[in-house]
Each structure stands twice: as C-alpha cells, then as structure tokens.
Amino acid sequence: MGDDVPVSLDLSNYELLWPTSLFVSEGERILRSKGSWQDRATWLMTEALAGTTAVADFEDLPNHTAPIDDPWADPATSWGAKRAVMDQHDWFTELIMRAPELRHATAPRPYWPQRRGNGPAHDGSTARDTRRDFARLIGEFADSGYLVEAFGEECVDDHSELPDASAVIDRRLGIPNLWPLAPETWDEDTFYGLMEVFHDLVSRPRMRAFHSYGGCGWHHSEFHNGPARVLYRWKVNQLLREAGIEYELAAEGEDLGRLVTVTDDARSTLVHRALNDSAPDITTRIRHAIALFRGRDTSAESKRSAIVTLAGILEERRPLIKEQVGKADEGALFEIANRYNLRHRRADQHGDYDEAFMDWIFWWYLATVELTNQLISARSIT
Incomplete structure (x- = not known):
C-alpha cells in the first residue's frame, strides 16, 4: 500500500481463529491472485476471523478494480493512484500486513451458572467429552468444505453417486461404519486413529460459490491440503492440550500428521x-x-x-x-x-x-x- 493512502484500519474489533502465519500466507496469496480476489478474501475472513464484523467492514468499502493503465479508468480511483479514502484492496492489504497485531479469540469468561458450579452436566468422563469436542471440530471442517475433496459434495443439478465416506475411512483405518461420527462408540485406538486419518483427508477450499437453485447452498473449489493440515494440526493440538492429553500431531518429519509425545x-x-x-x-x-x-x-x-x-x-x-x-x-x-x-x-x-x-x-x-x-x-x- 502506497504512502499516499491513509492508514485508518481499526483492528480492535477483529479476532483471529487461525494461526497468524497461516492467515498471512493465505492472505498474501489472495493479494497475488487475479480475477475474483474479493470472493477469496471474503471467504478467508469468514473462516479465519470471529464473527462477521470484518467481512461487513470490507463490503462497505468501495471496490476500485480498474487497472491503472486502463485509458477509460478514473485516475482518482485507479489502483496505485492517490485516493482520499481507503478501498477494499487497500483495506485487505493492511489487514494482512498488520495481522500480527490481531488478538486471538479466546473462550469467554465463565458465566454465572459456571461460576456457581451449576454448568452443563457431564457424564463424568473427560475422555468422552474430548471425543465429542473432536467430533464437533470435524463437523466444523466438514461444514467449511474441507472434506469435499475426499467425500464429495451434493448438488441438486448433479446426480452422480458420491464416495462412501465410511469406506474412505475404512480403507485407511481398517474400521468400518465410522461415518457419520459417533464419538460415544469409540475406544481409544479408534479415537486417536481418526485424528490421524482426518489430518490426511482435509483440504482447504480457497473458493466457494452459492448455488441458489432448489436451496442447494454453497459449493467449494480450488482445494489445497497444505493450509488445511496446518489449521487442522493447530486446532487438534489445542484440543489435546486443553484436555491434558500429552500427545500432539507432528508438524514435520517422517511422522508428519501422526500423534507423538509432547516435548x-x-x-x-x-x-x-x-x-x-x-x-x-x-x-x-x-x-x-x-x-x-x-x-x-x-x-x-x-x-x-x-x-x-x-x-x-x-x-x-x-x-x-x-x-x-x-x-x-x-x-x-x-x-x-x-x-x-x-x-x-x-x-x-x-x-x-x-x-x-x-x-x-x-x-x-x-x-x-x-x-x-x-x-x-x-x-x-x-
């Protein structure tokens, strides 16, 4: 962003749900991309930032997409020209540059029932609670399209038969009938095995498009497993730490994506x-x-x-x-x-x-x- 563009981005209302380095690398990739970069930026912010505030702020800004060498473009609004107000490209560029300043979202402080010891009842098994938390985490990845490359995606206009998700898992883990997930049925080996299997299955869609016909919903595309696995390890390892389980998914080495002892x-x-x-x-x-x-x-x-x-x-x-x-x-x-x-x-x-x-x-x-x-x-x- 040039020196002539005013810096006025207020980061105080934004919270990161991703590792900072991953958010920056995916954001920089978007800034280098051509075509519908705004759609990619909106999807990234929807995923990586808590709430909808950042996306709303982004969409309120003008969109100056005309290249500066366009003879029909207004010089006052072309990219790289001096502007009185920030546009979407300037705003998103500054957001990515200043991402290290963003605070990470944290769990809210305990509410009255929890402080009084009257929070939701558990079944007495920390392990069972952790398994349910993991199943919810996988559900969030699935809702964001991270399993589409492995499991396929339904469409009202496409009647092709989708892969059998249970069979996909079975081929890797050797245990049938694990999808949909039923954490109350897992023993320890199944639980830890699924953690490792989904590390290898997730793949981040860098684009999504809404298909309105017949209430079909979002369709995902442009998959890449690299950022997906970074995010998956980060979230699963956070879950393991909070549960006091002294394993983590390895981030490198021959045992990449496999559970190893924490050091x-x-x-x-x-x-x-x-x-x-x-x-x-x-x-x-x-x-x-x-x-x-x-x-x-x-x-x-x-x-x-x-x-x-x-x-x-x-x-x-x-x-x-x-x-x-x-x-x-x-x-x-x-x-x-x-x-x-x-x-x-x-x-x-x-x-x-x-x-x-x-x-x-x-x-x-x-x-x-x-x-x-x-x-x-x-x-x-x-």
Whole structure:
C-alpha cells in the first residue's frame, strides 16, 4: 500500500481463529491472485476471523478494480493512484500486513451458572467429552468444505453417486461404519486413529460459490491440503492440550500428521533444526530416528533403535568430533553407546537401567548431531 493512502484500519474489533502465519500466507496469496480476489478474501475472513464484523467492514468499502493503465479508468480511483479514502484492496492489504497485531479469540469468561458450579452436566468422563469436542471440530471442517475433496459434495443439478465416506475411512483405518461420527462408540485406538486419518483427508477450499437453485447452498473449489493440515494440526493440538492429553500431531518429519509425545519448546526446536538443517545424506536417517523415538506407540526397543541410528551418524563424523570437541569427550560419547547394551548387545554390557536413561542419551545424541551440522556448515563457509 502506497504512502499516499491513509492508514485508518481499526483492528480492535477483529479476532483471529487461525494461526497468524497461516492467515498471512493465505492472505498474501489472495493479494497475488487475479480475477475474483474479493470472493477469496471474503471467504478467508469468514473462516479465519470471529464473527462477521470484518467481512461487513470490507463490503462497505468501495471496490476500485480498474487497472491503472486502463485509458477509460478514473485516475482518482485507479489502483496505485492517490485516493482520499481507503478501498477494499487497500483495506485487505493492511489487514494482512498488520495481522500480527490481531488478538486471538479466546473462550469467554465463565458465566454465572459456571461460576456457581451449576454448568452443563457431564457424564463424568473427560475422555468422552474430548471425543465429542473432536467430533464437533470435524463437523466444523466438514461444514467449511474441507472434506469435499475426499467425500464429495451434493448438488441438486448433479446426480452422480458420491464416495462412501465410511469406506474412505475404512480403507485407511481398517474400521468400518465410522461415518457419520459417533464419538460415544469409540475406544481409544479408534479415537486417536481418526485424528490421524482426518489430518490426511482435509483440504482447504480457497473458493466457494452459492448455488441458489432448489436451496442447494454453497459449493467449494480450488482445494489445497497444505493450509488445511496446518489449521487442522493447530486446532487438534489445542484440543489435546486443553484436555491434558500429552500427545500432539507432528508438524514435520517422517511422522508428519501422526500423534507423538509432547516435548518442551527447546526439544521441539532441536527436532526442527535437526530435521531441516541436516545434509541430504543423513536426513532420512534422522527422520526415521525421531519417528521411532517419539511415536505414541514407542517402546524401549524402538528408542534403542533410534539411538543406534544416531550413533551411526556420529560414528561417521567421529574424526570431526575428535578434532573439534576433544579426544577425551569424544571417547565418552561413544563409550556410553558401546557399554550400555545399546549397539552391540554383548553379554558384558550393562542392561539394567531405567528407560529414562535412553531418553537422556537420545536427546544428547540428537543435540550432538545438530552440533556437528553447525560445525560442517561453518567449515564450508570458511
């Protein structure tokens, strides 16, 4: 937006329902698009911002769509020209630029009945409540067209047979008759399995059009699974945190979109750097080691395999470690893997140690891999 256009956008009445970075990336894509960008912008704001205030403010503004090189255009209203008032393009551009200033929508403070301990009755099962919350979340995604690419969409003018949604899920999960969702029937494996399946099924429609004939309703198009999966992970992980469930859907790695054990921010950052900063020749092994270690169904044996994988990478980099870290420390690094029944599994090795020991070794070895990545990178620069 040029310096000549007045900045008057009031963000105080808008609240985000999406991660800020996703809202910005989808908004920037709209600003780069051609054609009916206003429809895409309206749909984005309908999805990503609470209530209808932002859309109403947007629609109240003038729409100056004439390109500046149009000989018939009014120079006072053409894009890029000096204007006394903000138009839709200016307004939406500023909204996206200033998105980091938007506050996120939060649950309202408890009302009188909740404060008095007379809120809605539950069945006594937190797990059951969480399953119902997840089913409602999937319903919201379905209502917004995020399952149309997988399940199809009814139209009064199209009598083609739609895919069987239950069969689509069954082919992935191996459990029949799961659609429509019935959370009261799920055991834990089904519940967590559906979380992972829907991660792979959602796809965001970037366009929608209203079909008024016969009360048909909205039709969705221009699907992309990337932003849908980002949003899905964000919402599901928020649900899991609120329920006190110590799993989350992985955002990267071999186990992308699968439930993994929650770690602290520092370890999450380490995982991200190890996955993204490693050389191509070891990236696959690192991805595999991380997936083995943090999976929901991980075991002592899979943790041991993860450590062995990282130890193999460090063995290949042993000369570098010896040179940069020192021979004594280098020896200690490998002595642990060799003496504690992790790699060679000999009779004279120690095996009676707590599983927490393997957690410590894994994170130490992953941090050392990341350290050697930095040393190699620094060497290549010099």
